[in-house]
Amino acid sequence: MPKRILSGTVTSDTNDQTVTVSVERRFKHPVLHKTVRKSKKYRAHDANNTFKVGDAVRIQECAPMSKSKRWEVIVN
Template structure:
């Protein structure tokens, strides 16, 4: 009986959300599904308490976990492997150029329109001295 397999166990891939104690990690497993009637894409998450015997998992790591017998009141999963190391709190800080690029990428559409309007107004003022153009757009 020692060499028999117990059947196929469920495995999941997720991100370590926190490490509350020495041999425990909380892994967030995300899934995406489409609603059967409304066809809306719904994303959901499940937080699994994982037994980590060697303490290999750190916050932000991508890990593979496997279902196992109950280890404690909440732990029902075991850490199989660390797939990729995450960027922890001790990583390099973002440079000023990276921060500005991120801010530009998250700028809302209203702010983008306002910036474009300001640029257009400055362009109109520079052309105000040309013949045949009056401010306000009315032709005489």
């Protein structure tokens, strides 16, 4: 099964080797037929501390690295 890949923006880089990435998705409401924006934060592994707040990144699923880290940043 392929690993999921999401695109988002780094919102925090204060922890060592970890970045918080905010991923926004848009969809049409089933009843109101209005475009709705929802965002969710993911904690991702950044081994070299290369990404800073505001960077656009892609993250991919990986094996659990800690209690909250289940994603890793893909280097393009």
